[in-house]
Amino acid sequence: MLILRQLRKLNAAQRLQLGVDQSRRNLSDASLQYDKDPQPLFTDAETQRLLQSMTQLQLEKVFRKRTVADNSTETKFMTTAQLEKEFVLTIEKAKKLLQMPPVVQIKKDTERIISKDPALKDFDNSKYVFTDISFGLRPSDRKVVVRDVDGTLAYAPLETQKRMNQLYFPLDGRRSYTPRMFSDEQLLQRCLDDHKYEFILDRLTVQYEPYEAEFHNISAKVFTHLNESKQFDLLRSTRHFGPMAFFYAWHRCIDDLLYDMIRRDYPYNAVQLIALSYKIHNVPVEYGKTLSQLEALQPTPAERALEELLSRLKKPSEKGIEQEIQTAIGKTEQDFAADEISLKFIEQYIGSEHALKKVQLELAVQTLKEVNLEKLQLFKGLKKAHGVQAS
Amino acid sequence: MARLLLKHFTIANWWASEVQLGKSVSALSTPSEYVLVRNISFFNKLPAEDIWRGVTAVSNAGKKRGRGKGTGKKVAKDLNRGQTIGLGKKNFIWPGLNAPIIRGNEITHQQKQFENMDRENSIISLRDSMGNFKLMKLNPIDRGWSGTKMPGRSIGSPDAVGEENFNLFDTRVLENKIVFIMKGNMGRKRRYSVLSVTGNKNGLAGFATAKAPEVRTALRKSRNRSGQKLISIDLYENRTINHDFYTAFGKTKIFVFKKPEGYGLVCHRAIQTICKVIGIQDLYAKIEGSTNLQHIVKAFFIGLMRQKSYNDIANEIKLHVVERQMAKNGFTEIKASPVQDLQISENNRFIDFMQFTLGNKIVLRKKKIPPYYVNSKGHHLFECKAERFRNQSNVRLHKLVNCYM
Numbered sequence: 001m002l003i004l005r006q007l008r009k010l011n012a013a014q015r016l017q018l019g020v021d022q023s024r025r026n027l028s029d030a031s032l033q034y035d036k037d038p039q040p041l042f043t044d045a046e047t048q049r050l051l052q053s054m055t056q057l058q059l060e061k062v063f064r065k066r067t068v069a070d071n072s073t074e075t076k077f078m079t080t081a082q083l084e085k086e087f088v089l090t091i092e093k094a095k096k097l098l099q100m101p102p103v104v105q106i107k108k109d110t111e112r113i114i115s116k117d118p119a120l121k122d123f124d125n126s127k128y129v130f131t132d133i134s135f136g137l138r139p140s141d142r143k144v145v146v147r148d149v150d151g152t153l154a155y156a157p158l159e160t161q162k163r164m165n166q167l168y169f170p171l172d173g174r175r176s177y178t179p180r181m182f183s184d185e186q187l188l189q190r191c192l193d194d195h196k197y198e199f200i201l202d203r204l205t206v207q208y209e210p211y212e213a214e215f216h217n218i219s220a221k222v223f224t225h226l227n228e229s230k231q232f233d234l235l236r237s238t239r240h241f242g243p244m245a246f247f248y249a250w251h252r253c254i255d256d257l258l259y260d261m262i263r264r265d266y267p268y269n270a271v272q273l274i275a276l277s278y279k280i281h282n283v284p285v286e287y288g289k290t291l292s293q294l295e296a297l298q299p300t301p302a303e304r305a306l307e308e309l310l311s312r313l314k315k316p317s318e319k320g321i322e323q324e325i326q327t328a329i330g331k332t333e334q335d336f337a338a339d340e341i342s343l344k345f346i347e348q349y350i351g352s353e354h355a356l357k358k359v360q361l362e363l364a365v366q367t368l369k370e371v372n373l374e375k376l377q378l379f380k381g382l383k384k385a386h387g388v389q390a391s
Numbered sequence: 392m393a394r395l396l397l398k399h400f401t402i403a404n405w406w407a408s409e410v411q412l413g414k415s416v417s418a419l420s421t422p423s424e425y426v427l428v429r430n431i432s433f434f435n436k437l438p439a440e441d442i443w444r445g446v447t448a449v450s451n452a453g454k455k456r457g458r459g460k461g462t463g464k465k466v467a468k469d470l471n472r473g474q475t476i477g478l479g480k481k482n483f484i485w486p487g488l489n490a491p492i493i494r495g496n497e498i499t500h501q502q503k504q505f506e507n508m509d510r511e512n513s514i515i516s517l518r519d520s521m522g523n524f525k526l527m528k529l530n531p532i533d534r535g536w537s538g539t540k541m542p543g544r545s546i547g548s549p550d551a552v553g554e555e556n557f558n559l560f561d562t563r564v565l566e567n568k569i570v571f572i573m574k575g576n577m578g579r580k581r582r583y584s585v586l587s588v589t590g591n592k593n594g595l596a597g598f599a600t601a602k603a604p605e606v607r608t609a610l611r612k613s614r615n616r617s618g619q620k621l622i623s624i625d626l627y628e629n630r631t632i633n634h635d636f637y638t639a640f641g642k643t644k645i646f647v648f649k650k651p652e653g654y655g656l657v658c659h660r661a662i663q664t665i666c667k668v669i670g671i672q673d674l675y676a677k678i679e680g681s682t683n684l685q686h687i688v689k690a691f692f693i694g695l696m697r698q699k700s701y702n703d704i705a706n707e708i709k710l711h712v713v714e715r716q717m718a719k720n721g722f723t724e725i726k727a728s729p730v731q732d733l734q735i736s737e738n739n740r741f742i743d744f745m746q747f748t749l750g751n752k753i754v755l756r757k758k759k760i761p762p763y764y765v766n767s768k769g770h771h772l773f774e775c776k777a778e779r780f781r782n783q784s785n786v787r788l789h790k791l792v793n794c795y796m
Contacts, residue, residue: 074717075726
């Protein structure tokens with residue numbers, strides 16, 4: 001009896017919450033939405049490569065210290081060969097951790113009736129849900145059907161299907177009710193004002209499927225807030241940077257992110273962002289050549305990270321003077337060459353009609369140029385002083 | 392009233408005259424009536440203090456046999472405390488005794504005033520408070536391992552020697568016991584032996600034992616001596632030991648394990664106290680064999696001193712020392728690399744780090760004996776009934792947190 005009462009209460013609460021959800025959906029309808037299916041463009045190999053490269057792979061960020069239940073450490077002896085293998089595995093792990101949640105269209109709920117049995121009308125005063133709970137099925141493949149009170153047997157709506165999946169095969173971290181963070185506008189706003197973007201997006205990814213409307217609404221809200229606060233670095237080297245860049249490129253508001261990239265001395269990423277936006281909007285500008293030129297000069301983030309890890313194996317005496325100069329300045333000769341090409345491309349973009357914040361971008365590019373020139377002079381001077389052959 | 396006063400007066404007068412005439416009267420009396428009285432007893436020969444001691448204390452011989460351990464706790468009450476001449480039960484003004492004779496231009500008269508009920512009560516409460524032996528009140532923070540006993544308690548920093556002062560040090564008593572030795576002329580002579588450890592909570596610590604006939608002297612001696620025997624111990628991240636180690640002294644064997652941040656000190660109370668004084672915050676230690684306190688302290692300090700740095704270990708084994716942190720998602724960090732690489736194949740040898748640091752010793756893990764009722768029918772029934780509520784507390788908590796009901 002008591003359990004029944006509890007259940008009824010729960011149902012009532014659910015209905016209430018549904019009302020809240022709907023009102024929120026109306027509120028956030030004004031926010032930016034994908035007008036057509038973004039999935040083909042997003043999963044495109046080139047786009048993925050661009051987004052991954054823009055995300056970067058900063059090891060300290062990917063493997064930063066988190067609050068976990070088990071914070072034990074394990075000390076081991078390893079040979080150099082074992083360590084090299086370990087580093088490769090670490091990079092693989094990092095890649096997995098940086099896998100982007102897909103950007104797909106909102107899935108519409110369609111009514112799929114299996115059979116109508118009027119003879120069964122009023123068999124009970126509540127619906128019956130039947131779930132296939134056989135082991136090993138994918139959540140999307142799991143069959144959930146509902147027998148309505150009027151005798152209709154139909155496939156369950158998406159929401160019910162998700163709920164049943166969560167009931168029988170709970171996903172770690174996903175709640176069967178909407179977390180208050182997502183149902184309460186004020187709480188979400190508080191999170192946003194505290195710049196807890198990664199936390200919101202992580203929880204969003206766990207709680208909702210990428211095809212759900214809530215996922216789109218809340219992530220759009222986060223990205224717009226982020227575009228205003230300009231704290232893009234908080235998402236760099238996380239799995240949400242790619243979708244964020246894709247969102248800005250899709251909605252033609254890349255200038256703030258672009259400015260941030262130039263200011264932080266990532267001109268290569270800036271070029272990639274511009275190229276992505278050209279690609280999405282089919283702008284007739286030839287960007288492929290510049291990209292391939294840059295790709296030849298610059299290693300991918302994973303390669304760069306692996307190189308960094310392997311350099312830790314070297315003893316200080318083994319490192320040559322050339323490398324020391326490079327680490328002191330932070331750039332190699334190839335980097336300087338790549339920067340030159342990318343800056344040229346960025347200037348072209350600023351000159352075109354696509355750029356909105358031209359003055360700001362122009363200034364940033366100028367500053368970067370000057371700094372680069374200074375660094376190059378210092379680099380050459382140091383090399384000469386140490387008698388390293390200029391290649 | 393007047394008659395009564397008069398009577399008093401006459402009586403007093405008569406008494407005085409008799410005292411004056413006492414000698415002559417006795418001289419006049421006949422010998423047959425004269426009774427010889429020797430008014431000599433310990434009552435009027437000894438002072439009150441000695442008499443009281445005779446009643447309440449135990450003789451020296453008795454004390455040696457361990458009699459009267461509770462003596463000294465009961466103190467004779469001083470009934471004069473809280474009382475003044477002239478003030479009594481009846482609240483009366485006596486000019487010249489408790490009031491001036493002339494106040495201003497008027498002569499004060501004897502006068503009765505309202506009775507003060509509180510006076511009596513306050514005197515009684517004062518006497519009550521005097522009589523009971525009060526245990527010294529200890530702040531819970533200052534308490535040692537057990538009650539008001541010394542072990543575990545702080546006794547301040549060692550005294551400064553010359554210009555070297557020990558302001559940042561804290562000393563804790565580890566052991567305080569009575570020890571006996573035989574002397575040629577004194578016989579069995581007892582002294583107090585105190586073992587204490589001092590440290591600055593930053594990797595500098597020392598311990599020492601000292602003996603003295605008085606507890607206080609022994610404490611002071613031990614405290615100052617431990618300040619003279621400081622040992623430097625390098626800590627890992629300023630919170631734990633460098634690596635796990637095995638250490639022994641006599642029959643005491645200790646396995647000490649390095650633990651992650653927030654683990655706390657899970658070990659014998661003596662090791663706990665030592666760790667606190669040194670500045671170690673996270674550690675697990677398992678003692679096997681004897682738990683003789685002095686041996687534990689010595690073994691632990693020996694172990695701490697024998698710790699190696701990661702660089703030394705790497706050079707000794709000629710392998711990289713690597714640390715994998717779960718809090719960093721299993722990220723592998725190189726802690727130390729050998730100076731010269733020994734080219735060895737992987738199959739050649741495989742050394743476990745813990746095995747190396749523990750010196751191939753293994754902790755004895757005793758199997759826990761299940762309680763007698765585990766296989767009983769009643770317990771089985773209870774488990775069946777309790778099973779459906781196994782997640783109840785968690786669910787309740789979630790409901791409270793998310794208040795979605």
